[in-house]
Amino acid sequence: MDNRTWAEGILSKATEKIKSVVERNAHKIPYITTNGVYDDCSKKRPSWWTNGFWAGILWEMNVLTGDAYYADLASEVEDVMAPGLTDYETLDHDNGFRWLLTSVYHYKRTGNRISRNRSLLAANALAGRYNPAGQFIRAWNDDGIDDRRGWAIIDCMMNLPLLYWASEETADPRFRKIAELHATRVIDTFIRNDGSACHIVEFNPETGERVCSHGGQGYSHGSSWTRGQAWAVYGFMLSFIHTGTEKYLKAARRVADYFISTMPESWLVPIDFRQPADISLEDSTAAAIAACGMIEIGDEKYLSCAVNMLKTLADKRMNLDSAVDNLIENGSVAYHSDEHHRGIVYGDFFFIEALMKLAGKSFFPW
Numbered sequence: 240m241d242n243r244t245w246a247e248g249i250l251s252k253a254t255e256k257i258k259s260v261v262e263r264n265a266h267k268i269p270y271i272t273t274n275g276v277y278d279d280c281s282k283k284r285p286s287w288w289t290n291g292f293w294a295g296i297l298w299e300m301n302v303l304t305g306d307a308y309y310a311d312l313a314s315e316v317e318d319v320m321a322p323g324l325t326d327y328e329t330l331d332h333d334n335g336f337r338w339l340l341t342s343v344y345h346y347k348r349t350g351n352r353i354s355r356n357r358s359l360l361a362a363n364a365l366a367g368r369y370n371p372a373g374q375f376i377r378a379w380n381d382d383g384i385d386d387r388r389g390w391a392i393i394d395c396m397m398n399l400p401l402l403y404w405a406s407e408e409t410a411d412p413r414f415r416k417i418a419e420l421h422a423t424r425v426i427d428t429f430i431r432n433d434g435s436a437c438h439i440v441e442f443n444p445e446t447g448e449r450v451c452s453h454g455g456q457g458y459s460h461g462s463s464w465t466r467g468q469a470w471a472v473y474g475f476m477l478s479f480i481h482t483g484t485e486k487y488l489k490a491a492r493r494v495a496d497y498f499i500s501t502m503p504e505s506w507l508v509p510i511d512f513r514q515p516a517d518i519s520l521e522d523s524t525a526a527a528i529a530a531c532g533m534i535e536i537g538d539e540k541y542l543s544c545a546v547n548m549l550k551t552l553a554d555k556r557m558n559l560d561s562a563v564d565n566l567i568e569n570g571s572v573a574y575h576s577d578e579h580h581r582g583i584v585y586g587d588f589f590f591i592e593a594l595m596k597l598a599g600k601s602f603f604p605w
């Protein structure tokens with residue numbers, strides 16, 4: 240069976256299941272499952288960084304079924320999130336995840352001016368985090384514990400398309416320039432000689448010098464958190480798609496080569512490629528995200544790795560029970576976290592996105 244036919248078959252089963260999941264969770268904003276039941280961030284965490292992914296799944300369903308019901312629900316999620324645009328403490332580097340999958344996609348689909356306004360406010364807030372001395376976009380806000388003024392994280396590569404979109408939309412190159420400077424600085428300061436990527440790099444916020452790296456969500460300092468590697472593969476590829484600049488494609492390939500070289504024989508991706516060999520903790524979300532990036536790189540080597548990861552997820556980690564909220568099992572928030580082997584909204588989002596790419600469905604919210 241060719242990849243397209245295979246992906247179409249899985250997508251049609253996934254679509255049937257997600258119909259029941261949405262029915263049960265309509266008007267909520269799910270993030271993570273406990274025993275197969277989603278939580279709801281709509282009231283307790285309306286600005287949580289993953290909220291856009293639920294809207295993203297709803298937009299995917301809108302494309303897959305043609306049913307406007309899903310677009311209406313996605314628009315509702317956006318409305319719940321909108322007050323966050325005037326809450327300084329909740330705006331951070333993840334504005335891309337929040338707003339590309341909600342207001343930007345909504346605007347691109349319908350021309351809605353309220354969504355356009357929200358998108359441009361989000362892009363301005365993201366651009367405002369740029370530190371010109373270090374040529375990086377600051378990650379998180381202050382937490383009263385760490386001095387995070389000089390912290391940047393690999394995940395932010397995925398947020399840059401918000402800036403590329405804002406430049407296209409306004410014909411003002413400022414946003415794109417900031418994205419390009421950040422992406423270039425990340426190549427120079429995050430990517431190790433073996434092609435692996437650090438999670439957090441700290442710069443001196445006054446002089447811009449690289450100070451050190453921090454372990455972040457992986458096993459330890461100097462290890463390789465697989466979701467971070469996946470953010471790098473897809474994130475650099477997105478910068479290449481938006482700019483055509485070869486060095487971003489080269490960076491995406493380098494991290495992808497590292498990812499492939501450390502892949503276990505099972506094709507089940509661990510939380511960290513350097514976690515102890517006798518630890519079997521997985522992160523299925525990393526596999527789904529990396530698959531999206533590798534499909535976009537497109538050469539046979541990367542495509543076949545992507546397809547192997549997706550087929551393994553479909554065979555071993557896909558739960559089609561309509562009473563269970565998540566589609567994909569074994570997502571993990573971080574190595575040192577209690578939230579291991581759960582259903583996580585972005586795991587399902589990227590799994591469906593990857594299948595849609597293979598099946599030739601038109602869906603590109605980045």
Ligand code: GLY
Nearest residue numbers: 288394456466572
């Ligand atoms: N961006 C945070 C994470 O990947 O968990």
